[in-house]
Amino acid sequence: MTVPLMILGALSIVGGFLSIPPIFTGHKSIDFSLHHWLHPVLANAEVHIKPDLAANHGIEWGLMALSVAVALGSIGLAWFYYSGKDKLRDFFQLNLPRLHNLLWNKWFVDEIYEATLIKPLVFFSREGLWRIVDEVIIDGTVNVIAEGGKLTAIWVGKLQSGDLRSAAAVMAIGLAIIIALVGIFGVSGLDLAELWADVCGEACSGDGAAALDGGAH
Amino acid sequence: MDHILSIVTFVPLVGALALVFTPKDNENAIKWVAFLTTLAGFAVSLPLVFGFDAANTGMQFVQVYDWVGAKDWGFTVGFGLDGLSLWLVMLTTFLGPIVVAGSWTNVEKRHKEFFFWVLVLQTFMIGTFLATNLAVFYVFWELMLIPMFFLIGVWGGSERIYATVKFFIYTVVGSMLLLAAIFYLYWLHHAQFGVWSLNYADLMNLEIGLKVQTWLFLAFAVGFAVKVPMFPLHTWLPDAHTQAPTAGSVILAGVLLKMGTYGFLRLGMPLFPGAVEEWTPVFMALSVIGIIYGALVAMVQPDMKKLVAYSSVSHMGYIMLGVFALNQQGVEGGILQMLNHGISTGALFLLVGVIYERTHTRRIWDYGGLAKVMPVYTVLFILVALSSAGLPGTNGFVGEFLTLLGAFQWATAESAAGAGFLMSFGLVAGAALGVILGAVYLLWMIERVFFGKVLQEKNNHLKDMNTRELAVFAPLVVMIFWMGLFPNYFIDKMEPTVVAWIADVEDGEEATALLPADLGAPGTASWAAWSEQTGVSQQEWLAQLPTDAGDAAAEGANR
Secondary structure, three states: OHHHHHHHHHHHHHHOOOOOOHHHEOEOOOOOHHHHOOOOOOHHHOOOOOHHHHHOHHHHHHHHHHHHHHHHHHHHHHHHHHOOOOOHHHHHHHHOHHHHHHHHOHHHHHHHHHHHHHHHHHHHHHHHHHHHHHHHHHHHHHHHHHHHHHHHHHHHHHHHOOOHHHHHHHHHHHHHHHHHHHHHHOOOOOOHHHHHHHHHHHHOOHHHHHHHHOOOO | OOOHHHHHHHHHHHHHHHHHOOOOOOHHHHHHHHHHHHHHHHHHHHHHHHHOOOOOOOOEEEEEEEOOOOHHHOOEEEEEEOOOOHHHHHHHHHHHHHHHHHOOOOOOOOHHHHHHHHHHHHHHHHHHHHEOEHHHHHHHHHHOHHHHHHHHHHHOOOOHHHHHHHHHHHHHHHHHHHHHHHHHHHHHHHHHHOOOOOEHHHHOOOOOOHHHHHHHHHHHHHHHHHHOOOOOOOOHHHHHHHHOOHHHHHHHHHHHHHHHHHHHHHHHHHHOHHHHHHHHHHHHHHHHHHHHHHHHHHHOOOEHHHHHHHHHHHHHHHHHHHHHHOOHHHHHHHHHHHHHHHHHHHHHHHHHHHHHHHHOOOEHHHOOOHHHHOHHHHHHHHHHHHHHHOOOOOHHHHHHHHHHHHHHHHHHHHHHOOOOOHHHHHHHHHHHHHHHHHHHHHHHHHHHHHOOOOOOHHHHHOOOOOHHHHHHHHHHHHHHHHHHHOHHHHHHHHHHHHHHHHHHHHHHHHHHHOOOOOOOEOOEOOHHHHHHHHOOOHHHHHHHOOOHHHHHHHHHHHO
8 A cells, every 4th residue: 555655645746736826826827737627618607706705815825724734733643643652552542442443443434324325325226216116117117008008909909800700790789789879869969961061071062961951051 | 522411321321231242151251341331431421520610500511302202292301410410420420330340259140130230220320310301300210220129139138029129119109209299390381381391490480389389399308208218218228228239239328319319409499499498397307317316226236237228327317407408518518428428338338248248247246356357458447437427537527517517507597587496406416416326336336346356266267358359449448538638629519509509499488488379289370370260460469468678577576
């Protein structure tokens, strides 16, 4: 791990110089490409910090000082802790075993993460979204529609069997239904003139319709 | 240059015909004919980029042929290219040779037929992008299904028949609605102008009321949404992708899915802008659901190909999000993301194909520790996966970032217009969450496949990438960095067209507001018919509309 860390350390020194903020250079920002990388793409979506806020360098200095202080403090603490001179680590381990354990396990952040976020999310995604929503609900609906089409086709296909007797039987049933309907409701409901016009359209002269309708039109 | 679009379209078809006369035992000849054809197809399409006039927002290289003497009926074969379709055509021709070279050794039977269908499909896809007439568009659109049907159904995996039928039924149902709407537009154009036409440019002149627009838009939208695919019409995709041979998956992910988003861009949105305005929140919400849903389901897939398939559902959601945001960043990001997805996801499928060819398994748990055995393959895989996850410096970043930016602007405008938090910023926050999930499922797969111990003894002897395979990936890697580092080359070519397109759709939204909602319905197809039905003349209708000043005042009062 030491070698990669050394490489990263070296790079982090260089990386800071990619874009030097104007605060160090007066108002002339030294123009490295990073600053303007996506400039043309985002030309009409740019947001600038309010000039008075940008001009106030106090916040900028404060934040920089804070982060440098935190970094230096951590380095110092680590030095103290691991250098062995002070036996600070042993002191912790002996007198505050729980605190040591907590810190040693990185506040158990990984375990908390695993239990509260990762496991439930994976379970929900696998059993809920994939197995139920995708495979049962959506696919189920699609498959039912497809099966329905298939069953209808099989059922309707029986009408096309070419079997004369079943065709005659269907015809006889149909005729019986029509006769029964006419017997019950009579023919008064049928406007023959309209029917004639529908069948024949404007091609027929009015005579046909008139003849059927007894000249009512 | 006069006939360049037909040349670009039909070169692959000519190659397919040449294949017919190639002896079927001569595998090498078949592959070389296919490869050289697609290479030639790419070569003849290059002048499109260099000859393209970015400032011209209309159709370029236009060609119109009389079709079966049916000009009076509106059936002409029209081809044209503009900023919306330029890069998609280039993507198709670019992927052609890669697909053929990538299938060099993993087709196990019927080589001749396989490459025949790949070439034919190439022509159909280019034709769909270049069509300037709805009849031509629809013919190519449907024709694309046939090669895909055979590619999955004959050369697919063990459940290929189920996958093929599902794919076919899904897309055909969508296409039928599309066809019905196309016929309606055909009839409507005659009713309003007295001329039969299906040219895009003519159809854009139709005056359609909001109610009618809504029905037509939904019919178009379902047809396109199946292809995208949008949640909840996506379940054909994992099956089709998993069962398809590598070439089929690459074409499917690389180009076919873009047909759906292209359909929205080219037809769905400009033809029915009023309906788009009304339905934007729905499509935005479905896109975001798709982004998160696709990512979560991808995360738990045990099969690498299925994982990449579900990641497509997620990525296509970003494209729809950007396109429906209807602002410059969103639409440009959406188009860019179409290209990115074609390259990155296409490359991922190729990479899964490379390992599948060696081990005949795609299950993540069959691997582990590949980094030690196949270092070159590992580096390539991680690079492509990171580009798919949107690592800055690669193509995925620019597209994803722009779509999110466009969506954010949309949310700002929606919020200002009174939309609730959930339906504005909430949606964008959800989409941004998908970026994280994208990194999660890809990196988790990488961890399990490439790192740790080699779990299976036989994996210790896997061969790393050979020269042919490296040559296949080289152009893809170049594109990943080119588009990631210099996206402006690609954006500059489409920008004027996108700006004009957005203005068109926005003008259309305003124009729709001035029309009676039922104008264009069967009984009231034209203004004359509408006036006759309602007894109100066009002038009277327009006169009773609030004037601009009144409109603005009313809007001001609402705020």
